[in-house]
Amino acid sequence: MLKIAILALAILSLVLPFILSGDRTLATIVSYTALALLTMVLAQVYLRRWARK
Amino acid sequence: MIGLAALIIAVYVAVVTSVSLYSRRYANVRDPVDYFIAGHRLSGFVSAMTYAATTYSAFMLIGLTGLSYATGVGALAFEVSYLVFTVAILALIGTRVWELSRARGYVTPTQLLGERYGVKLATAFIVVYTLIALIPYSAIQILGPATILSSITGGVIEVPVALAIAAAVVLVSTYTAGFRSVAWTDAIQGAVMISSTLALVLWLTAVVPPQAFNELAAKDLLNPSNSFWTPYTFFAYTIPWIFFALTNPQVFQRIYVPRDRGAYARMVFFFTVFGLAYTILSVMVGLLARGGVELGLIKVSVNPVNQAEWNLVTPKLLLNAPPALAVLVSVSIFAAATSTVNSIVLTLASMISTDIPGVRRRGLAVGKLLIPVFTALLYLFSYLRPGFVVNLAVTSSTLLLPLLPLYIGAIYGYGCKTSFIATSIVGPAAALAMVLLNPPTPIPKEAVIIAVASLTYLATSIMPQRKQ
Structure with missing residues (x-):
């Protein structure tokens, strides 16, 4: 499940510019920062579990 | 300015030299595993810093800043996509690579290919091909800071001297x-x-008021899919980079070095923090500079429509900055470039000394000999002054794209000798044809290269199994 979520976020990063298309605020900077931070958190959860093996 | 520049550069060179000499106390320079990958014994933090400094090159504060200045916030989307994919790859695939490196004692990425597929000659070909692909990428790394240093000193320090x-x-x-x-x-x-x-960002925020973002919005530069960032352009820029962690040996090799699993997890954490911060800061420099120019507060004489001028944004911006800051940022670009090139040089030396038949017996000596040879070659190549920074960097990554199925197949135990040899021939041939001939394609040529290499690999992997 965690693997799928990380992969989904990576794919989302490729389509996000087109979801935000036409936006003229700073939404892109906020969205991409949030996306990167969320990926980092999920990756760390996955890696910490892997490290305990 | 000249005196200040000379002083800061002298301090920088002295610090790098001192740290290099001090690190020798902890190294066993007669052991190839220690010399080429620190004996698989680095801490998570140092692993992260070398991963980040190797990945993030002069491209960031020259190419990405210029791209942001000219095309807006879509540049952030492109670069963060790279970061997110890299974190995903390090978590989902890198962990398996790290385990394999421990189990088999790998030193180089191509060693994984050589052992998995068992074809020495094709592995040697991949080593040579990688060497050729990384020359333009490395050359721009030295050229970037040399150009800036020459610019901020008004040409007193000439580009060849800065290159030296x-x-x-x-x-x-x-x-x-x-x-x-x-x-x-x-x-x-x-x-x-x-x-x-x-x-640099703090200085820009002091100079450029928030109203600058209204100017950027009016020019459609806060729209991530504006007239420049069409889906075709976005994917053409993004595809070579999102697989960078697997196709570029200098970063692939860094997966081998954390001393244990906990260190590996910390490496990924610190790398993500560094990458996100550095990406946002580099893009903010470009956006704030453009806003300042639009408001008439900063003078950057670069035509945003002319792509050939984009890499001049940062050098021209620094002419507006306080001298000490300008020199400091120039040295940081120097650092970004040299920290990437030194990793490439060592990785290429390790690959030739480990994976070329007949060399391995004297591998360490050959590797050490190749380091000054490669450095001299990169100097000469950068002296020839190749074109626009972003395009060259992307070209290099594009050439390495056909290696993607070979590495993934080797990591997960798919494929066979036939698929390795066929993909080693067809993939690079397709990549070279796309880069040199640049034919019109309905989808980005980077996607075509991956498709050709992957289909070749899959088709030739399945065929022998059917016969059996």
Whole structure:
């Protein structure tokens, strides 16, 4: 499940510019920062579990 | 300005030299595993800093800043997509690579290919092909800071002199203690990169008021899919980079070095923090500079429509900055470049000394000999002054794209000798044809290259199994 979520976020990063298309605020900077931070958190959860093996 | 520039550069060179020499105390320079990958024994933090400093090159504060200045916030989307994919790859695939490197004692990425597929000649071909693909990428790394240093000193320090200083830093930080001197100096250089870029953003925010973003919005530069960032352009830029962690040997090799699983997890954490911060800061420099120009507060005489001028944004912006800050940022770009090139030089030397038949017996000696040879070659190539920074960097990554199915197949145990040999021939041929001939394609040529290489690999992997 965690693997799928990380992969989904990576794919989302490729389509996000087109979801935000036409936006003229700073939404892109906020969205991409949030996306990167969320990926980092999920990756760390996955890696910490892997490290305990 | 000249005196200040000379002083700061002298301090920088002295620090890199001292750290390199000090790292030698902890290195066993007679052991190839220690010399080329620090004996698989680095801490998570140092692993992260060398991963980040190797990945993030002069491209960031020259190419990405210029791209942001000219095309807007879509540049952030492109670069963060790379970061997110890299974190995903490091978590989902890198963990398996790390386990394999422990189980088999791998030193180089191509060693994984050689052992998995068992074809020495094709592996040697991949080594040579990688060497050829990385020359343009490396050359721009030395050229970037040399150009800036020459610019901020009004041409007093000429580009060839600046190139020589960069080459000397690369040589010292690579040769002295191999991976340890590279990693330790990378850690120092990474700190210089992020702190000076932060200082540049703070200066820009003091000079440029928030109204600048209204100007950017009016020019459609806050729209991530504006007239420049069409889906075709976005994917053409993004595809070579999102697989960078697997196709570029200098970063692939860094997966091998954390001393344990906990260190690996910390490496990914610190790399993500560094990458996100450095990306946002580099893009903010471009956006704030453009806003300042539109408001008439900063003078950057670059035509945003002319792509050939984009890499001049940062050098021209620095002419507006306080001298000390301008020099500091120039040195940070120097650091970004040399910390990438030293890693490439050492990785290429390790690949040739480990994976070329007949060389392995004298591998360490050959590897050490190749370090000054490669450094001299990169100096000469950068002296020829190749074209626009972004396009060259992307070209290099594009050439390495056909290796993607080979590495993934080797990591997960798919494929066979036939698929390795066929993909080693068809993939690079397709990549070279796309780069040199640049034919019109309905989808980005990078996607075509991956498709051709992957289909070749899959088709030739399935065929022998059917016969059986």
